[in-house]
Amino acid sequence: MLTLDAKLPQGPIEDMWTNHKDQLRLVGPNNRHKYKVLVIGSGLAGASSAASMGAMGYNVECFCFQDSPRRAHSIAAQGGINAAKNYRNDGDSTWRLFTDTQKGGDFRAREENVYRLAELSTSIIDQCVAQGVPFAREYGGKLANRSFGGVLVERTFYCRGETGQQLLLGAYSALEEQIAKKNVKMHTRTELLDYVIVDGNVRGIITRDMITGKLERHSADAVVLATGGYGNVYYLSTNAKGCNVTANFRAYRRGAGFANPCFTQIHPTSIPASGDYQSKLTLMSESLRNDGRIWVPRDPDEKRAPTDIPEAERYYYLEERYPRFGNLVPRDVAARNAKDVCDQGLGVGPTGYGVYLDFGSAIQEKGVDAVKSKYSNLFEMYERITDDDPTKTPMRIYPAVHYTMGGLWVDYNLMTNIPGLYAAGEANFADHGANRLGASSLMQCLADGYFVVPVTIGDYLSRQTPGEIDTTHDQFGAVEQECRDHINKLTSINGTRSSQDFHRELGKIMWEHCGISRSKESLEEGLRKIPELRDQFWSDLKLPGGASELNQSLEHAGRVVDFLDFGELMCRDALAREESCGCHLREEYQTEENEAKRNDEDFAFVSVFEYKGEGVEPELNKEPLEFNAFPLATRNYKS
Amino acid sequence: MKIRLHVWRQESTDKKGKMESYDLDNVLPDMSFLEMMDVLNEKLTVEGKSPVAFDHDCREGVCGMCSMVINGQAHGPKATTTTCQLYMRHFKDGAEIYVEPFRSGAFPVLQDLMVDRSAFDRIIQAGGYISNHSGPKPDPNSIPIEPGVQETSLDAASCIGCGACVAACPNGSASLFTSAKISHLGMLPQGQPERYERVGAMVDQMEGEGFGSCRNYAECEAQCPKGISIAFIGRMNADYLKATLVEPVDGRGKMHAQ
Numbered sequence: 001m002l003t004l005d006a007k008l009p010q011g012p013i014e015d016m017w018t019n020h021k022d023q024l025r026l027v028g029p030n031n032r033h034k035y036k037v038l039v040i041g042s043g044l045a046g047a048s049s050a051a052s053m054g055a056m057g058y059n060v061e062c063f064c065f066q067d068s069p070r071r072a073h074s075i076a077a078q079g080g081i082n083a084a085k086n087y088r089n090d091g092d093s094t095w096r097l098f099t100d101t102q103k104g105g106d107f108r109a110r111e112e113n114v115y116r117l118a119e120l121s122t123s124i125i126d127q128c129v130a131q132g133v134p135f136a137r138e139y140g141g142k143l144a145n146r147s148f149g150g151v152l153v154e155r156t157f158y159c160r161g162e163t164g165q166q167l168l169l170g171a172y173s174a175l176e177e178q179i180a181k182k183n184v185k186m187h188t189r190t191e192l193l194d195y196v197i198v199d200g201n202v203r204g205i206i207t208r209d210m211i212t213g214k215l216e217r218h219s220a221d222a223v224v225l226a227t228g229g230y231g232n233v234y235y236l237s238t239n240a241k242g243c244n245v246t247a248n249f250r251a252y253r254r255g256a257g258f259a260n261p262c263f264t265q266i267h268p269t270s271i272p273a274s275g276d277y278q279s280k281l282t283l284m285s286e287s288l289r290n291d292g293r294i295w296v297p298r299d300p301d302e303k304r305a306p307t308d309i310p311e312a313e314r315y316y317y318l319e320e321r322y323p324r325f326g327n328l329v330p331r332d333v334a335a336r337n338a339k340d341v342c343d344q345g346l347g348v349g350p351t352g353y354g355v356y357l358d359f360g361s362a363i364q365e366k367g368v369d370a371v372k373s374k375y376s377n378l379f380e381m382y383e384r385i386t387d388d389d390p391t392k393t394p395m396r397i398y399p400a401v402h403y404t405m406g407g408l409w410v411d412y413n414l415m416t417n418i419p420g421l422y423a424a425g426e427a428n429f430a431d432h433g434a435n436r437l438g439a440s441s442l443m444q445c446l447a448d449g450y451f452v453v454p455v456t457i458g459d460y461l462s463r464q465t466p467g468e469i470d471t472t473h474d475q476f477g478a479v480e481q482e483c484r485d486h487i488n489k490l491t492s493i494n495g496t497r498s499s500q501d502f503h504r505e506l507g508k509i510m511w512e513h514c515g516i517s518r519s520k521e522s523l524e525e526g527l528r529k530i531p532e533l534r535d536q537f538w539s540d541l542k543l544p545g546g547a548s549e550l551n552q553s554l555e556h557a558g559r560v561v562d563f564l565d566f567g568e569l570m571c572r573d574a575l576a577r578e579e580s581c582g583c584h585l586r587e588e589y590q591t592e593e594n595e596a597k598r599n600d601e602d603f604a605f606v607s608v609f610e611y612k613g614e615g616v617e618p619e620l621n622k623e624p625l626e627f628n629a630f631p632l633a634t635r636n637y638k639s
Numbered sequence: 640m641k642i643r644l645h646v647w648r649q650e651s652t653d654k655k656g657k658m659e660s661y662d663l664d665n666v667l668p669d670m671s672f673l674e675m676m677d678v679l680n681e682k683l684t685v686e687g688k689s690p691v692a693f694d695h696d697c698r699e700g701v702c703g704m705c706s707m708v709i710n711g712q713a714h715g716p717k718a719t720t721t722t723c724q725l726y727m728r729h730f731k732d733g734a735e736i737y738v739e740p741f742r743s744g745a746f747p748v749l750q751d752l753m754v755d756r757s758a759f760d761r762i763i764q765a766g767g768y769i770s771n772h773s774g775p776k777p778d779p780n781s782i783p784i785e786p787g788v789q790e791t792s793l794d795a796a797s798c799i800g801c802g803a804c805v806a807a808c809p810n811g812s813a814s815l816f817t818s819a820k821i822s823h824l825g826m827l828p829q830g831q832p833e834r835y836e837r838v839g840a841m842v843d844q845m846e847g848e849g850f851g852s853c854r855n856y857a858e859c860e861a862q863c864p865k866g867i868s869i870a871f872i873g874r875m876n877a878d879y880l881k882a883t884l885v886e887p888v889d890g891r892g893k894m895h896a897q
Contacts (some may be wrong), residue, residue, distance in 0.1 A: 067704065067756055068759065075701050075702050078832055088778070124777065126725075127773060129829070131771055132829050134827065137784050141784050142780045142783060165797070177770060270678055274667075274669040275667060384724060387726070480844075500677070544684050544687065552690070552692055
């Protein structure tokens with residue numbers, strides 16, 4: 001049984017963060033350099049927290065698996081970042097951003113954390129502009145805003161379609177400044193393999209140098225995980241190829257609670273896979289659904305080009321099934337229906353898993369130029385990938401895994417239940433409940449990294465003697481040996497199938513059994529299939545190359561090991577949550593309109609899984625959620 | 640389609656490398672270039688041979704990790720396109736394709752097609768930032784920025800730091816990369832206090848890393864996947880010149896602890 005004390009401050013929600021900061025213990029500037037903090041990951045949350053703590057004077061070391069901290073996948077976020085600045089005078093406020101996020105998350109997040117996120121949102125914009133992030137400006141030189149899904153105000157700040165890139169470059173430059181000033185030491189091309197826990201506290205990590213293959217010990221007074229999400233458990237997702245669950249899953253195996261692992265956001269409009277060789281999916285902005293009509297041929301044996309299929313033989317399934325909302329039904333409904341028609345054999349494209357998004361009607365009505373100008377960069381991106389011109393033939397789209405709301409359980413200080421181990425950004429579970437609103441992930445990463453972790457970590461460190469345990473401690477030797485054994489086990493299987501091949505198969509199982517919609521029956525089947533696949537992996541893996549050299553196959557195989565175990569945990573969580581909420585749709589629990597049907601009486605809690613050992617079923621712990629500031633309400637975007 | 644690949648194979652930095660040839664029979668036009676490389680690697684893996692090491696991550700053209708010289712051009716034949724956004728339909732059936740790493744003295748090969756681009760990080764460390772702590776800052780609207788200035792600054796900031804400019808340049812110059820960051824920050828009001836110190840330090844670091852100097856070949860702009868303009872190099876040179884003319888040292892001297 002885990003002790004899940006969220007350490008929530010007292011008082012009204014508006015004053016909690018201020019009061020809490022006033023109560024936290026601090027480490028004085030003269031003592032900070034004595035404390036070593038390791039930051040794992042260099043994306044928005046990692047780079048911002050490493051830079052902030054470095055500037056404060058802590059002895060920081062930061063790790064990333066890429067060749068430079070600037071490559072982290074935060075860079076790929078397109079749309080924007082929310083902040084309750086209310087520059088547009090349209091009624092926005094911290095309260096509104098808080099309630100929008102809570103509603104969007106379908107009330108499965110801890111409201112105190114969500115309020116703090118909304119409260120910090122405005123400082124993020126100030127911080128980023130001071131770093132030189134070139135946000136869009138209006139003619140008068142003031143910051144511009146746009147609107148995003150699920151809200152009624154304009155609060156999103158943006159840099160063209162590359163907001164994530166510019167924010168990450170801001171955090172990266174702040175990090176490089178601290179590296180130059182020798183406050184932060186950077187370890188690139190280095191992967192975390194495991195943690196060293198002594199007397200319950202995290203005291204260091206074991207890493208692998210990805211160039212030489214050398215295992216290294218790093219002692220620390222605290223460790224911050226900013227290791228992102230685990231969408232790649234599905235093999236195909238919009239995540240970068242390197243994104244993985246290893247750091248988070250290894251923390252779970254060492255005793256950290258894993259919260260809500262099954263909460264996965266699936267985006268309805270991505271470019272579909274074109275074959276088995278497909279390596280990743282690319283998102284197309286949802287805004288396309290404003291002018292595009294979604295359809296599939298009525299005849300499963302249809303062979304004609306889409307433009308030759310007469311109107312009567314087209315099945316505009318969203319318009320027929322949801323006459324009031326048509327093509328603009330919520331994300332999850334659009335995604336589920338696309339899967340449904342494809343499962344019926346009506347899908348289009350070489351794999352049969354795609355539907356048409358047709359701009360023909362809009363072009364007829366408004367003219368090709370008007371439509372083209374509205375979506376020019378998206379059309380161009382689509383044509384680059386598919387070689388089809390969307391003004392001449394319909395686009396093909398299909399849902400894709402995009403973001404994972406679940407993550408390591410953390411308290412209000414963003415510390416996991418392992419003392420000294422923190423989790424920030426997508427790696428934790430804290431702020432988005434069962435569904436994340438657009439333009440909120442960047443906000444959360446930077447709130448955690450610039451403003452929360454650098455402050456709360458002092459409270460923990462001030463109670464520790466710096467450098468108490470160094471790398472000569474027995475536990476370092478023991479864990480390093482475990483890592484070595486693990487690698488040797490992988491390299492000595494000598495089977496016939498590549499790790500890519502296993503990963504692909506796992507992805508298919510996860511998509512089929514724990515994807516857009518889930519049911520008891522199919523989850524149970526998933527739970528049968530995954531262990532079978534895992535057995536095959538451990539007996540039939542073909543892994544070229546050795547352990548003491550640059551070996552990309554070994555890196556990948558190591559990540560697949562953890563994905564295989566983690567996929568099982570996701571299915572377990574999805575099975576245990578006998579309700580639908582946000583992105584988690586259990587077929588047994590839905591409204592007549594196919595909307596998620598929440599069960600607040602029995603499931604208003606965070607599911608926190610506790611590792612119990614190899615081959616032993618994990619224990620489900622529950623952190624009850626209370627909604628005092630903003631009472632529970634049913635999600636309704638329809639009226 | 641069928642293709643014949645000639646790929647640079649090099650075990651490690653200190654070993655000699657050479658081109659090796661591979662035939663692939665089942666390449667589909669809709670495969671991305673890296674997916675074709677994945678197919679090659681799976682084939683090599685199953686055959687018990689060593690797969691080709693190459694850098695890649697986001698595969699949507701923004702992380703800057705992928706880095707191949709394809710048929711003599713950085714990121715291949717298609718303009719403003721990274722390697723990961725290149726598709727096999729851009730090649731003819733039966734094509735011979737030459738794949739090499741981003742070559743430059745300042746980018747040592749680590750293995751096969753992977754190079755060490757940490758020199759770029761060190762150029763940024765020399766001054767590619769606006770000094771800051773995290774904490775309360777003035778409201779951004781208190782310092783208006785002309786949208787034209789902001790847009791041009793963003794044009795420069797769009798650099799993904801891939802290093803194609805270096806690989807493309809006959810002189811191995813990193814001027815496009817360096818000037819993009821100098822211009823991004825130097826054009827904004829926030830970047831003014833450190834503007835001249837920055838340009839001096841970053842240019843000196845660039846030269847110290849062993850990159851060649853700019854000779855106006857303009858190959859960098861032609862092969863840059865983000866289409867960054869060489870106008871920024873001119874801007875950098877102008878700022879560098881100004882930096883040597885303005886008083887280079889803070890008149891008060893550096894502050895030291897008493």
